[in-house]
Amino acid sequence: MTAGLIGYLTTVYIVAVNGSILSEAGLALEAGMIATILASFAGTIVMGLFARLPLILIPGMGINALFAYSIVENTGLSFQEGLAVILVASVLFLMTAFTKLGAVLKEAIPESLKHAITVGLGFFLILIGLEKSGLVVSGEQTIIAVGDFTSPVFITSLLTLFMAIFLFMKNIPANFLVTMAAGTMLAYLFGVMDTTKRSIHINAGDMIFTPSFAAAGDFEFWLAVFPLAIILIFENMGLLHGQLHMLKRQNSYNRAYQATAFSSLMSAFFGTSPTVSAAENAAVITSGGKTGKAAVTAGLLFLATLFIIPWISMIPNTAISPILIIVGVLMAQNLRNVPLNDLSEALPAFMIVAMIPFTYSIADGMAFGFIAYPVVKIAMGKQKDLPVVLIMISALFLFYFIMKIAGI
Numbered sequence: 001m002t003a004g005l006i007g008y009l010t011t012v013y014i015v016a017v018n019g020s021i022l023s024e025a026g027l028a029l030e031a032g033m034i035a036t037i038l039a040s041f042a043g044t045i046v047m048g049l050f051a052r053l054p055l056i057l058i059p060g061m062g063i064n065a066l067f068a069y070s071i072v073e074n075t076g077l078s079f080q081e082g083l084a085v086i087l088v089a090s091v092l093f094l095m096t097a098f099t100k101l102g103a104v105l106k107e108a109i110p111e112s113l114k115h116a117i118t119v120g121l122g123f124f125l126i127l128i129g130l131e132k133s134g135l136v137v138s139g140e141q142t143i144i145a146v147g148d149f150t151s152p153v154f155i156t157s158l159l160t161l162f163m164a165i166f167l168f169m170k171n172i173p174a175n176f177l178v179t180m181a182a183g184t185m186l187a188y189l190f191g192v193m194d195t196t197k198r199s200i201h202i203n204a205g206d207m208i209f210t211p212s213f214a215a216a217g218d219f220e221f222w223l224a225v226f227p228l229a230i231i232l233i234f235e236n237m238g239l240l241h242g243q244l245h246m247l248k249r250q251n252s253y254n255r256a257y258q259a260t261a262f263s264s265l266m267s268a269f270f271g272t273s274p275t276v277s278a279a280e281n282a283a284v285i286t287s288g289g290k291t292g293k294a295a296v297t298a299g300l301l302f303l304a305t306l307f308i309i310p311w312i313s314m315i316p317n318t319a320i321s322p323i324l325i326i327v328g329v330l331m332a333q334n335l336r337n338v339p340l341n342d343l344s345e346a347l348p349a350f351m352i353v354a355m356i357p358f359t360y361s362i363a364d365g366m367a368f369g370f371i372a373y374p375v376v377k378i379a380m381g382k383q384k385d386l387p388v389v390l391i392m393i394s395a396l397f398l399f400y401f402i403m404k405i406a407g408i
Contacts, residue, residue: 003289004297006173007056010280011298013176014040015305016315017323018059020132022272025068026079033309035209035271041302043263043275048295050262051255054284055243056298057263060276061327062121063231065128066362067273071224074361079271080212085221087211087268089229090261096233097254097261105233108389113369114234115337116349120356120365121231122331127357129324132317133157152190157318160186164322173283176323183319193316209271223400226393227363232274236260239277246285279330344380348373367397 015036022032036059043057072082096102130136134153139145147154160183167175187193215221240256256277264274284294305312338349348369356365374386374394 001293001297003054003284003287004294005301006287007054007278007280007284007289007294008298008301009174009177010283011040011056011058011278012302012305013180013323014058014061014278015309016180016312017061017320018064018272019313020317020320021064021068021128025072025082027271030309030313031271033312034306037302037305037309039263039267039270039272039275041299042266042270043260044295044299044302046263046266047256047259047277048292048299051252051259052292053244053247053249053252053256053259054289054291054294055240055256055281056278056284056295057260057275058278059267059273060232060235061324062118062125062331063228063235063276064273065121065124066228066231069124069128069360070362070364071228074363075220075224077215077221077224078212080210081215081221082224083209083268083271084211084213084216085224085228086274087265088222088225089232090265090268090274092225092229093232093236093264093274094258094261097258102233102237102257104389105230106237108387108393109230109234110345110373110390112338112345112349113352113373114238115334116352116369117231117366118235118334119332119338119349120353121362122328122334123353123357124360124362125324125328125331127328127360129321129328132324133161133321134318135161135321152192153318156183156187156190156192157321160318161322161325164326168326176326179322180315180319183322184315187316187318192318194314209269211268219400219403223396224363226396227366228274230366231362232264232276236276239279239281243277243281243285246282247290344376344382344385347376367400370394370397371401 015033018036019029019033022035023029027035040058047053047055047057067082067086071077071085072079077085096105134147134151135157136144137147160179163182164179167178172178184193236257240253240260244250244253244256260277267274335353339345351372352365352369355368356362359365371394374391377383377385
């Protein structure tokens with residue numbers, strides 16, 4: 001139970017952060033927080049009771065950005081249609097959990113591209129964090145420029161960022177939660193915090209959503225499904241392998257993977273981006289969490305968080321953005337796993353890394369890399385390195401670009 005409490009304190013920041021990102025997709029901030037809480041509660045309880053593991057499931061950072069900025073904002077899908085994309089992608093994820101399809105995909109996608117997707121998502125989160133904090137703005141002569149140094153928002157964000165880095169590097173327990181609390185206090189002192197009293201009325205409409213398949217006949221809908229499914233599958237594979245190795249419970253992988261896939265599916269009905277096994281589960285494990293009791297404890301604490309939403313909703317962007325930046329940096333560290341000495345692997349990987357933030361679209365960024373990969377391999381006479389499944393995936397992305405050029 002102590003490990004569950006520690007796990008909750010290290011992950012509860014996701015309520016404010018994910019709620020803020022979901023608000024960019026058109027959902028009310030408070031509704032986004034409710035969705036985050038319910039999805040985290042349900043997923044973590046499933047992990048505790050079904051897989052009997054001390055792992056917390058929360059909406060994935062990077063995946064939430066993909067949902068809000070690429071699937072909803074860039075494609076023009078409504079929020080409910082975006083939830084339908086999540087539902088279909090989660091069904092595919094679930095299929096890999098109960099069939100051999102997961103192993104086929106795992107073998108077909110090159111490691112360099114898997115790591116590049118994570119790195120690209122990291123840089124995308126860094127850009128979003130810098131933008132939300134006011135540290136970078138649209139430039140008059142350039143695409144982006146440094147924000148106004150004299151602005152109270154800029155000063156508050158900068159001080160909070162340096163404080164967040166210090167707390168993180170000192171490995172202070174629940175450092176993200178401490179950052180949000182201290183950052184909110186700074187925002188209040190500098191007069192950049194909205195102190196308007198909020199009253200939250202929770203009804204069934206805020207708790208259960210109905211995904212809309214109105215756009216299912218559009219090619220763009222299905223192309224949005226694919227990158228989301230790929231990221232869900234490979235991110236959870238990597239997270240679970242590492243965490244179960246720490247627990248010395250590798251034989252529990254199948255149940256953990258299935259629980260994660262089912263939790264992702266439920267997210268579509270709670271109204272949030274899919275949940276993943278939290279990176280902060282390392283804190284749960286090192287605190288002595290060994291069984292599902294830790295997960296159940298954390299899940300119930302997430303549910304209790306519903307009662308403090310009025311206070312959480314007052315947390316300003318200046319207190320949230322440093323967390324996005326630090327998480328982005330952590331994800332970008334995967335760049336060291338890309339074989340930079342092999343250009344046939346490095347060049348397509350860097351296409352993904354660069355184009356995700358520069359196009360402000362995770363799907364488009366992935367498309368550049370997946371199309372470039374077979375082109376580079378063929379140019380270097382390494383076509384034997386190309387699995388048929390990968391060629392099919394690359395062809396789909398190429399078809400997507402052709403459709404865009406044709407204006408369809």
